[in-house]
Amino acid sequence: MAKGFGIDHGVLKEVFGGEASKVIKVIGTPMFDKDISQKLDFETSRVRAILNELLVKNLVQLDRNRYDTGYCDYYWVRREDKIRAYVDYYVSKKISKLEKNLADPDDIVFECGCERVDYAKALDENFICTSCGRNYKQVNSAKGSRKIKAEIRRLEALKNAS
Helix, strand or coil, X not given: CCCCCCCCHHHHHHHHCHHHHHHHHHCCCCXXXXXXXXXXCCCHHHHHHHHHHHHHCCCEEEXXXXXXXXXXXXXEEECHHHHHHHHHHHHXXXXXXXXXXXXXXXXXXXXXXXXXXXXXXXXXXXXXXXXXXXXXXXECCCCXXXXXXXXXXXXXXXXXXX
């Protein structure tokens, strides 16, 4: 964990991916992109691409010093409040999606491989998933509920770790 940064690296890795999480983690103080690439042993062009992706999401801030020669130095600053909010949003969205998949034990549930739906939706789609094209098959509504609940607990723990 970077000094003064309370979000666990595992959480960052899950939300942003391996390389981006490393870049976020290493920016403890304002840094040049070249210094970040040296510290991580990444190509500078790759670090710049990652930083630009993070900049679009407003998770880092770019400060630039322009010299008389026209050359510029770019300083990058991590926006911890925005990162924390982004992580919370990401985890909450995943939890919400999983909670929608939890079914009442009395419901008739169908699944195709990419989603679980109730009888009415399956009937509306003629028992063929419009997303993946597979046929819906009836499943025990409790099937998968333990896995879904376990994943929700894991995500809530991630949210609390951030």
